[in-house]
Amino acid sequence: MTTADAALTEAAPLPAPERAGIYRAILTRRDVRSQFRPDPVPDAVLSRVLTAAHHAPSVGFMQPWDFLVLRDPEVRRRVHDLFLKANEEAAAMFPPERQALYRSLKLEGIMQAPVNLCITCDPDRAGPVVIGRTHIREMDSYSAVCAVQNLWLAARAEGLGVGWVSILDQDALRRTLGIPAPVVPIAYLCLGWVEGYHPRPELELVGWRQRLPIEQVVRFDGWQDEGRRQDPLLRQLHDDAQAVAENRFLDERLDP
Numbered sequence: 001m002t003t004a005d006a007a008l009t010e011a012a013p014l015p016a017p018e019r020a021g022i023y024r025a026i027l028t029r030r031d032v033r034s035q036f037r038p039d040p041v042p043d044a045v046l047s048r049v050l051t052a053a054h055h056a057p058s059v060g061f062m063q064p065w066d067f068l069v070l071r072d073p074e075v076r077r078r079v080h081d082l083f084l085k086a087n088e089e090a091a092a093m094f095p096p097e098r099q100a101l102y103r104s105l106k107l108e109g110i111m112q113a114p115v116n117l118c119i120t121c122d123p124d125r126a127g128p129v130v131i132g133r134t135h136i137r138e139m140d141s142y143s144a145v146c147a148v149q150n151l152w153l154a155a156r157a158e159g160l161g162v163g164w165v166s167i168l169d170q171d172a173l174r175r176t177l178g179i180p181a182p183v184v185p186i187a188y189l190c191l192g193w194v195e196g197y198h199p200r201p202e203l204e205l206v207g208w209r210q211r212l213p214i215e216q217v218v219r220f221d222g223w224q225d226e227g228r229r230q231d232p233l234l235r236q237l238h239d240d241a242q243a244v245a246e247n248r249f250l251d252e253r254l255d256p
């Protein structure tokens with residue numbers, strides 16, 4: 001037992017409605033591009049979702065993030081211009097038969113959402129040697145992404161929408177926002193109240209790509225697991241996936 005162990009709180013499951021709330025936020029969170037309403041996000045709400053982001057896990061507790069709150073339409077317009085340029089380049093990269101569908105997709109809500117956020121990663125935040133980053137350098141970026149996910153889920157809980165825009169030249173974005181080297185922009189997010197959430201990812205709804213069967217991406221005791229495909233966990237995963245697809249998960253699958 002270390003000194004840190006002295007004040008452990010009880011490791012009980014959350015009360016049922018709170019536990020269901022976590023799963024509901026996870027399952028109904030969406031990437032939002034088109035359904036933003038223009039009304040402002042009160043500071044009390046913005047503060048809560050940023051607080052959630054700031055409580056994300058981070059390698060060596062380095063908290064490498066900064067949160068740039070971008071409300072000025074002129075700043076957002078400059079970022080939108082970067083998007084238009086990058087998106088044109090992006091369209092040309094897809095096979096010819098997919099380009100028309102690609103161009104029909106709305107992939108950002110930079111000007112519609114009243115708030116944009118840029119979440120950055122400062123690799124120097126905790127000195128040159130960081131617990132947990134000694135052998136895998138990218139761990140600081142991964143930590144910043146954890147902050148993004150916390151914010152995304154908290155935003156869903158608040159009834160807000162978040163859309164991640166990554167079709168941007170990273171250096172140009174850095175220059176546009178005056179982000180100093182070696183700080184890296186990790187995520188550019190559009191945030192605001194929304195008309196509603198799609199029931200499934202938009203890319204699935206338009207036939208771009210489907211959710212993979214979870215049984216296909218779970219492996220046992222290493223990558224090569226032939227002979228293990230009868231593991232009872234796979235049946236459980238299949239049934240949970242079915243329940244999610246049929247909107248029964250929260251009602252039927254949360255009992256121990």
Ligand SMILES: Cc1cc2c(cc1C)N(C[C@H](O)[C@H](O)[C@H](O)COP(=O)(O)O)c1[nH]c(=O)[nH]c(=O)c1N2
Nearest residue numbers: 029030031033106107108164165166167201202203
């Ligand atoms: C790192 C990263 C980067 C992006 C995204 C996500 C993530 C995690 N997504 C959103 C992405 O398309 C979406 O998450 C998936 O399609 C699944 O949909 P839901 O998030 O479940 O609604 C995204 N969406 C978009 O319209 N433009 C974009 O540039 C990006 N970029």
